Amino acid sequence: MRRQILCLSTKVTQNSCTKALPLTRFLSSQEAIDRRYHLFTLEKKRQLENVGRIEKIEVQYKGVPNSCTLIMNKGISTPYDCARHLSDWHVESSALALLDGSVYWDMHRPLTENCTLELQNFTVSEPQQVNKAFWRTCSFMLGACATIAFKDTVPVKLHSFPGPDIRSGSFIYDVDLPTLSDWKPTQQELITLAAEYIKLTRLNEPLERLEVGEELALEMFVENEHKTRQIPSIARQNGKVTLYKVGKHVDISRGPMISTTGQIGRLTIASVHKLNGSTEGDVKQLYRFQGVALPTGVMMNHFTFSILAQRAKKLNPVKSPIPKPVESEEKEQIAMKG
Amino acid sequence: MATGNLNLLRNAFSKLRIDHVFTRSLQRPRYRPPYWYAPKESATSDEFLTQENKQFIEEVMQDKMQLQNSLQSPLVNIDQNETPTWNPQTRRVGLIARKIGNYPLWTKDGKKVLTTLLQVVDNHVIKYIPPEEFNPMKTSSVQWKEKRKLGCMLVGSETIDPSTVTREYCGLFSNAGMLPKRHLFRFMVSPESYISPGTPLYATHFRVGDYIDVRAKTMDRGFQGVMKRWGFKGMPASHGVTKTHRRPGNIGSGGEKARVWPGTKMPGHMGNRWRMLRGVKILRINTQHNVIWTLGVAIPGETGATCYLFDTVLPLKKHSSSPPFPTQPLVDDLPLEYFDESIQRFDERSITYEEV
Numbered sequence: 001m002r003r004q005i006l007c008l009s010t011k012v013t014q015n016s017c018t019k020a021l022p023l024t025r026f027l028s029s030q031e032a033i034d035r036r037y038h039l040f041t042l043e044k045k046r047q048l049e050n051v052g053r054i055e056k057i058e059v060q061y062k063g064v065p066n067s068c069t070l071i072m073n074k075g076i077s078t079p080y081d082c083a084r085h086l087s088d089w090h091v092e093s094s095a096l097a098l099l100d101g102s103v104y105w106d107m108h109r110p111l112t113e114n115c116t117l118e119l120q121n122f123t124v125s126e127p128q129q130v131n132k133a134f135w136r137t138c139s140f141m142l143g144a145c146a147t148i149a150f151k152d153t154v155p156v157k158l159h160s161f162p163g164p165d166i167r168s169g170s171f172i173y174d175v176d177l178p179t180l181s182d183w184k185p186t187q188q189e190l191i192t193l194a195a196e197y198i199k200l201t202r203l204n205e206p207l208e209r210l211e212v213g214e215e216l217a218l219e220m221f222v223e224n225e226h227k228t229r230q231i232p233s234i235a236r237q238n239g240k241v242t243l244y245k246v247g248k249h250v251d252i253s254r255g256p257m258i259s260t261t262g263q264i265g266r267l268t269i270a271s272v273h274k275l276n277g278s279t280e281g282d283v284k285q286l287y288r289f290q291g292v293a294l295p296t297g298v299m300m301n302h303f304t305f306s307i308l309a310q311r312a313k314k315l316n317p318v319k320s321p322i323p324k325p326v327e328s329e330e331k332e333q334i335a336m337k338g
Numbered sequence: 339m340a341t342g343n344l345n346l347l348r349n350a351f352s353k354l355r356i357d358h359v360f361t362r363s364l365q366r367p368r369y370r371p372p373y374w375y376a377p378k379e380s381a382t383s384d385e386f387l388t389q390e391n392k393q394f395i396e397e398v399m400q401d402k403m404q405l406q407n408s409l410q411s412p413l414v415n416i417d418q419n420e421t422p423t424w425n426p427q428t429r430r431v432g433l434i435a436r437k438i439g440n441y442p443l444w445t446k447d448g449k450k451v452l453t454t455l456l457q458v459v460d461n462h463v464i465k466y467i468p469p470e471e472f473n474p475m476k477t478s479s480v481q482w483k484e485k486r487k488l489g490c491m492l493v494g495s496e497t498i499d500p501s502t503v504t505r506e507y508c509g510l511f512s513n514a515g516m517l518p519k520r521h522l523f524r525f526m527v528s529p530e531s532y533i534s535p536g537t538p539l540y541a542t543h544f545r546v547g548d549y550i551d552v553r554a555k556t557m558d559r560g561f562q563g564v565m566k567r568w569g570f571k572g573m574p575a576s577h578g579v580t581k582t583h584r585r586p587g588n589i590g591s592g593g594e595k596a597r598v599w600p601g602t603k604m605p606g607h608m609g610n611r612w613r614m615l616r617g618v619k620i621l622r623i624n625t626q627h628n629v630i631w632t633l634g635v636a637i638p639g640e641t642g643a644t645c646y647l648f649d650t651v652l653p654l655k656k657h658s659s660s661p662p663f664p665t666q667p668l669v670d671d672l673p674l675e676y677f678d679e680s681i682q683r684f685d686e687r688s689i690t691y692e693e694v
Contacts, residue, residue, distance in 0.1 A: 123386070300385055302505035304395055 029147065029155060032223045037248040039220050044210050051075040060116040061086070072111060080107045080206070080259060082117055094119040095258040095295075096130050104129045107259035109209045122263075122295040130258070135164035135171045137207060137257045138264060138293045142173040144249035145197040145269075146289055154179055158251065159226045159286055162318045170270055170290040170312035174321055176226060177287055185272045194269040197291070200247070204262035208245045209255055217241035220250065226283070227252060265296035266305065270312035277322035290316055376506035399499065406497070406517055412534040413667040422530040424660035429488060429528045431665065432648040433458050433543055434495035434521050435630065437554070439641050443621055443631060444682045448689045453621055454637045456552075456645065458495075458628040461539035464514050464522065465492040466532055488526040493539065494519030495644075521644055531664040541628035542666040544620055544647070546678045549655035551616045554638040554645035558610035568603040613638045617652045623676040 055074040059082055061067055070082050079097035083090040097105040098118040105111075120130050139161040147156050157176040164171065177183065185193070212220075214235035220243075221227035234252065235241050244253050246261055258264075269291040277283050292312040294300055387395070424430075435456040442450050467490040474490070492510075498520045500508050508518045514535035544550060564570040564586040572584045589602050615636055622631035630647075639645060650656060677683050 298386065301501040302380075302508070303399075303499075303501040304385070304387070307395065307398055 028152075029223075030152070033147065033248050033250075036220045036250045037245070039216065040210060040243065040245050040250050043212055043216060044208070047210070048076065057111060058114045059111060062116055062118050070117075075110050075112060078108050078110050079105060079117060079119065083107070083119055086119075090119055092262075093121040093297075095122060095263055096120040096133050096256060104133070104256050106207070106209045106256045108206050109256075122298065129256075131166060132164045133256050133258050134263075134293075134295060135166060136253060136255070137261070138171040138267075138291065139164065139173050140207075140244060140251055140253055140257065141197065141200060141246065141261060141264065142171065142269075142289050142291055143175070143251055144246060145193060145200055146173060146175045147249065148200075149193050149196045150177075157224050157226060159283070160230060160321055161253075162321075163254075165316075165318055168316045168318060169308070169314070170292050170316050172291075172316045172318065173289045174275065174286045175289060176283060176285075180287075181285075182274070183272070183287065184274075190269050190271070193289075194267060194291070197267060197269060201261040201264045201267070203247060204260050205246045206260050207257045209257070210243045210245065211240045212243055214239055214241060217243065217252070221252075263296050265294050265298060266300065267291060267293035268305075268309045268312070270309055271315075273315045275320045275322060277320070281322055283322045286320070286322055288316060288320075376504065376510055378503050378507045380502060380504040380507075395501075402517055403497065406515070409515065409536060411668055412537050413665070421664070424531075424657075424663040426656060427528070428531055428663070429526060430531045430543075430649055430661065430663065431463070431491050431493060431525045431527050431533060431539070432523075432646055433461055433539055433541070434493055434523050435459075435645055435647055436495075437637055437639055437641055437643050437645055438629070440635050441631070444689070445680050446682050446689070448682075448691070451621070451633060452635050453631040453633060454635055456630045456632060456637070456647065458539070458541045458543075458630065458647075460497055460519070461493055461495045462514070462516055462519070463491060463533045463535050463537045463539065464494045464511055464516060464519070465535055466490070466527075467492075469529060487528065489529050489532070491525045491527045491533070492522060493525060494522045496520040523646055525646075525648075533664045537665065538668065539665055540625070540668065541623050541630050542625055542672065542676075543662060544623070544630065544649075545661060546620050546623055546676045548620050548657060548661065549617045549650040549652065550620060550632070551614055551648045551650045551652075552618055552632070552637050552645050553612060553614045553648070554643055556609045556611050556613050556638040557640055559608040561606065562608040563605045564603060567605060567608045570603070617650050617655045619678070621678045621681050624674065625672045625676070626674055 051074075054076065056071050057074045057077075059070045059072050059077075061070055061082060065087075070085055072082065079094070080091070082097075083094050094107060096119075097107055098120055099105045099111075099115045101116065101118070104120075111117075120127075122130055122134070124130060143158045143161065147158065150156050155178060157178065159174040159176050161171075161173045214231060217231050217235065218228055221231065230252070231241055241252060242255055243250055244255065244257055269289065271290050273288045273290065275286045275288050277285055290312055292308050294305070435458045438455045438457045440452055440454050443453050444450055469487055469489045472488075472490045494511065494516070496519055497517045500518050503518050510522070511518050516536065559566070563584050565572050565584050570586055573579050573582050573587065575583055586604065589598060589604070590596060615638060618637065619633040620630055621633055623629070637645060649661070675683075682689060
């Protein structure tokens with residue numbers, strides 16, 4: 001394991017991971033998570049080193065308390081750093097950055113050129129994009145929660161999550177649990193899942209974004225056959241795959257996402273539904289984890305929230321990613337949306 | 339020198355004793371809330387809800403209310419032959435009522451009597467705890483003698499908006515499929531008078547002519563002087579009396595008793611205490627609005643106060659025949675009004691007197 005990682009890391013630092021390394025043995029899920037995390041940090045370090053000589057950019061901040069101009073480092077500074085120059089309130093409440101009035105940018109994604117910057121929190125007048133980012137992050141975290149919530153004897157293979165659909169009433173993650181053929185979670189199990197989720201969010205980890213090449217992405221997700229099948233179609237556009245990391249969990253998503261997991265407040269895991277695929281397909285069945293959450297600081301009465309939770313219990317109508325064999329194109333499209 | 343060192347050593351060793359361990363006395367707390375206790379009031383907060391969302395929540399609430407009202411009483415499915423029979427030792431469940439005012443009625447011999455009106459609003463059985471599981475909180479002095487024999491029945495009255503109370507309080511009612519109620523009260527009942535949760539209780543739980551005990555809080559009169567609180571006479575208004583018109587006067591006699599004797603009647607807080615009025619006669623019952631007319635005006639509390647109604651424990655006024663047991667189910671063809679036989683009905687011929 002260690003030798004492999006060392007070998008891989010030298011390859012990554014040389015940026016010549018063109019040919020996939022043969023894996024000598026099966027990776028357990030914890031080893032796979034560690035390995036992916038290690039590769040992610042190495043790649044991030046390499047990309048930072050590639051910035052080279054530090055250049056300055058001018059970021060014109062617009063908003064409260066007053067507009068100002070910040071001189072930041074190109075390719076290194078993020079909107080989060082800008083917020084830290086302003087105040088704690090900006091750091092804690094900002095979920096998304098708006099560059100030049102049109103581009104929605106992650107809080108932890110380095111800025112690349114001169115721009116104007118607006119920080120968006122959950123109470124802005126047009127919160128659609130922030131809301132989408134929030135729901136996407138919730139889905140992403142649901143995957144992280146599902147990987148750690150089960151015992152070691154139950155292998156968990158994350159499949160994908162579709163783009164946020166607020167009208168459906170729940171954020172979802174489709175997970176493959178190969179050893180559990182017919183699992184119906186009890187109420188207590190759902191509460192335990194939610195508790196694990198909340199434990200994760202309370203760690204208040206930042207959501208880091210990284211764009212990597214297709215080969216490295218394939219290398220990172222080598223033990224997950226669902227992801228390896230999705231990656232080529234995702235990378236078809238520009239040869240890049242966007243990854244997000246929170247804690248040690250790394251997953252594919254198009255983004256953007258909110259700033260930290262601490263911005264996820266009240267939450268419930270509403271239900272887990274079984275999705276049946278065709279018998280000829282590669283994936284016989286998936287489990288759709290569904291939940292609903294509110295951002296931190298949004299107060300809602302328990303009765304009102306119970307209406308939302310009841311609504312989230314219904315099977316989310318988003319198309320199943322494991323359709324009949326004739327519709328095999330759909331799967332990749334759904335994966336790309338995620 | 340040597341002994342000094344030895345003493346030092348002994349002192350050091352004595353500190354190393356392991357048999358002398360400080361432990362907290364393992365006394366259970368004397369008071370603890372019953373396990374079904376849940377904080378009721380919920381902190382109101384600013385919710386960022388649009389007008390449409392508020393309306394939608396209101397609609398959901400109305401739907402739930404209608405669902406609850408359309409619930410069939412569990413008593414309908416019970417076989418009458420299987421239900422146990424009443425005997426004088428049985429304790430039935432009581433009712434939660436609201437005092438809605440005082441009105442006169444006339445007896446058949448033309449005498450006017452003042453009555454107190456009690457309305458039984460939306461009473462439902464919420465929960466039953468059998469005697470062997472019931473473990474009430476400890477009271478300070480008197481041990482709970484009845485705990486081996488009597489079960490505990492929770493009854494709630496007056497459905498309220500769930501968003502005004504806490505989630506925990508709502509959870510007490512959700513097992514019975516109910517929305518939360520404003521009042522929740524515990525009745526000690528014998529196991530044979532079990533009623534399944536969700537059963538509605540009506541004013542016809544009692545009959546006219548029955549005697550009931552009414553428990554309520556007396557009017558809060560605040561800090562009062564001895565004249566109002568204890569009915570002291572006070573002192574003269576004139577004839578040289580200065581600054582002591584409403585004062586109690588002497589409170590002790592000196593000598594061995596040169597102190598304030600315990601229990602001396604003094605000024606202090608008056609009212610706002612739980613008091614039980616026993617043996618109140620029921621004169622009239624309205625089945626449509628569930629109103630009970632009781633004789634007299636001595637039921638504690640203001641108009642609008644909540645009170646609890648029980649079968650009386652007075653030996654001479656107890657039920658002589660079986661009351662509706664375990665309770666009166668909802669029957670459609672009940673008469674609108676029941677009158678005690680001593681009471682003049684308003685639809686009867688008026689009372690006439692012979693001219694003397």
